[in-house]
Amino acid sequence: MCGIAGIFDTRGLRPIDTALVDRMLAAAPHRGPDGRGTWTAPGIGLGHLRLSIIDLAGSPQPMPSNDGSVMLVFNGEIYNFSELRRELQAMGAHFRTDGDSEVIIAAWQRWGTECLSRLHGMFAFALYDLRQKTLFLARDRLGVKPLFSALLDDGSLIFGSELKQLLAHPGLGRAIDPLAIEDFMTWGYVPDARSILKGVTKLPAGHYQLLRHGAPVPEPVQWWDISFADRATGSVESLAEELVDTMQAAVASRMAADVPLGAFLSGGVDSSTVVAMMAGASSDPVTTCSIGFDVAALDETAYADRIAEQFQTTHYRRMVGSDDFAHVDTLVAMFDEPFADASALPTWRVCQLAREHVTVALSGDGADEALAGYRRLAFHHREDQVRGLLPSGLRRGVFGALGRAYPALGWAPRPLRARGTFQSLALDSEVAYARTLSVTRAETRGGLYSDAFKRSLGGYAGEDAMIDLMRQAPARSGLDRAQYADLKCYLPGDILTKVDRASMAVSLEAREPLLDHRLIEFAARLPETMRVRGTTGKWLMKHAMRPSLPEDILFRPKMGFVTPIAAWLRGPLAGAAHAIASGDLVQSGWFAPEAITALVDTHLSGRADTSRTLWQLLMLERSLARLTRSEIKVSSG
Structure with missing residues (x-):
């Protein structure tokens, strides 16, 4: 786990200022406290910050190939690097180190851009081929690791793991993109399709770029996507067994490290599942860390304590107090772009606690997106079933009128708060789900904006891109399309951004075994009844974990980090x-x-x-x- 930065001359082979690359690295020292390196050649400069996890002394970066024709800077982990190493050795490759970085180089030399489909893990890397004079930028399937870039007026393309590294370059402009303001006010984060600064882009998850000197900067190429178009067959028990086997393999592969390793434990289904599987794969007690709140209604530490006791973990916990609001500016500096997911604060706090005891921590992130664990997905699925029973014209008329007439009753018990459901049923499925996900609704945003700002948007609405994405998704149903939107938008834009910045701010590597792409692909093929039953999401996962976890852990209402x-x-x-x-x-x-x-x-x-x-x-x-x-x-x- 590291940080990368670099400068590429799109116009030719002009000299690169090494000091400028080093300045970009110095803007994010937290991403690599164990080492820093730079390398330049005509038209290219690469920089690397290292947090040592595997092959602690033997894999410094930037890393050259054996013949010196390729140079790599890499952020992340390749979990199948040992298998790839053996395969490449059988083809004649020779290795000087015991880490995963050199495997990426050899894979590129053997398979070119096709190497990406063979890499299992989280990564963002920049690889420069001196013979081909090309820069290969790539990002992992789900977007666990970030990569920002910007094309400057002088033809330099600058890139880095965090926006603050680009801001360290004096040539970067600071004009704000008004569409990004609208996006942020819609979602509470700036999605990967945009950046808060005009001219800055984020390489989308599952994409790569191959740049050449003297050629226009190409559009990113998608090398992986998730499909909900197929359905698995099999009994509940056979699919549950396959799910458990897949999760166990994903957890085991992420336990490889040459430094202390532990896990985040909230007491929810996902983190409890990861801890249970870590305990089963380890002969030593698992180190677990939990954060609680001094507001009793928001505190879940009792559930985490139960799981820690059940699996005999070495457990640490800390409380977030009411005075933690003082760290608002710390969060601002951590994220660079505006980020309004308030759970970033307890996430940062649990990362701080974990870093006191371990260097790597496994999390339960990903299962809610992959297996339909969010309550909103169950509601959306039920609403879609109703939509399918009525012609659209009748549905819009009847439920639209009910939505206007029914009182809001935001204070009432949930069964009586029907106004939002009526309003949602009057809308098309994709529009309704985008509305559900939005933090601040379009009508509220419109009332907050000035007339001049509305004109600058040119009719753009933050929900537009998600609605289009859902309508074009490789999917069969409304539930499929909603999960696709979560995986492509909410997951990389909010959840993974939060975990990456909060963990790296304290030089901690976070790993997400439930985001193993094989698990994601398996889950996308599950029949809807294996994902959602009634108001219960993640149904198959909860069923499969019944032998290992208590019923009240599996089926209690989801809380999450609420601040x-x-x-x-x-x-x-x-x-x-x-x-x-x-x-x-x-x-x-x-x-x-x-x-x-x-x-x-x-x-x-x-x-x-x-x-x-x-x-x-x-x-x-x-x-x-x-x-x-x-x-x-x-x-x-």
Whole structure:
């Protein structure tokens, strides 16, 4: 696990300033405290920060091939590198090291871009071939590891693991993309299809670019995608057995390390499953780490304690207190782009705790997307079943009228809160799911924006790209399409961004065994009844784990990392909320000050909970102030 950075001359073979590459590395020292290296040649400069995990002394980077014709910088882990190494040795390859980096080089020399399909793991790398004069940039299937790039006015393409590394280059512009503001206000993060800064791009998950000097920068090429178009056959028990076998193999492959290794343990199904399988594969006690809250309704540590006791782990836990709101600016610096998933705070805290005891930690991320664990997916599936019973015209008319007439009742028990369901049923499946996922709904966003900012959007809405993605998905059903959107948008944009930045901020490697691509591909073929039954998601996984985990762990309502943002914004952050109405966002001309004031007053008075949107605005304001160094401006291009 490391950080990479580099400069590529798209116009020719001009000299690259080594000091500039090193400056980009120095912007993110947390990604590689164990080593730093740079290499330059005409037209190319590569830099690497190392967090040593495997072959601790033998795999420094940038790494040359045996013949010196290839140079690599690599962030991530290749879990099947030992098998690939043996295969390549049988074909005549020779290796100097015992790590996975050299295997990528040999795979490129043997198979070219086709090498990617043979790599099992998480990765973002830059490989320069001196003979072909090409730069090969690649990102793993699900987007576990990030890769930012920007083409500068002088023809230099700069790239790095974090946006802060690109910001270290003096040639990078700082104009804000208005469409990214709309995206952020929709989702609470800036999706991979865009960046907060005009001209900066993110290589999408499962894509690569092959660049040549003197040629235009090509569009990314997709080398992997997930398909929900096929259905597996077999009994419940045979599919459950296959699921367990696949998960066990994924966990075992991610336990290889030459440094201390442990796991995050929340007490939910996913982390408990990973810990159970780690315990079964290890002769030593598993090290587990949990975070709790001093708000009893949000605290899950009792469940984590039960799993730790059941599997006799060496367990550590820490509480997040009400004073943790003071770390808002730390989160802003950690993520660079505005990021409003409030669970980033406890994620960072549990990473801090883990790093005190281990260098690698396994997480349970990925199962909710792969196996339909989110409650919203079960609801969407049931709504789609209703949509299938009625002609669209009748459905829009009947449920549209009910949605307008029925009171909101946000305070009432869930069965009585039918207004949102009626409104959703009046919409097409894809539109309804995008609306469900959005943090701040389109009508609310429209009321917050100034007229000038609305014009700069040119009719663009943040939900548009997801709706199009779902309609074009290789899928059979609405549930398939919703899961596809989660895997392609929400997972890399929110969940994996959160875990990567929070873990690397403390120099911890996080591994996600439930995102093994073979597990993802298996889950995508499962019949819908194996994923969702009634209101129960991840049904087959819960059924398969019954022999190993308690019933109340398997079937209790999903909580996740919930942070008391609403209370903070009525308490210690109330002043910060008020300041938004007169701060940089209003001064920029993007937002209507009276609309923000009304939003703040509504929350502080207790008339409604508008904390999620207020948290977005707070994170946006502080992120942009840091990014632009008080030069906030919107690009009109």
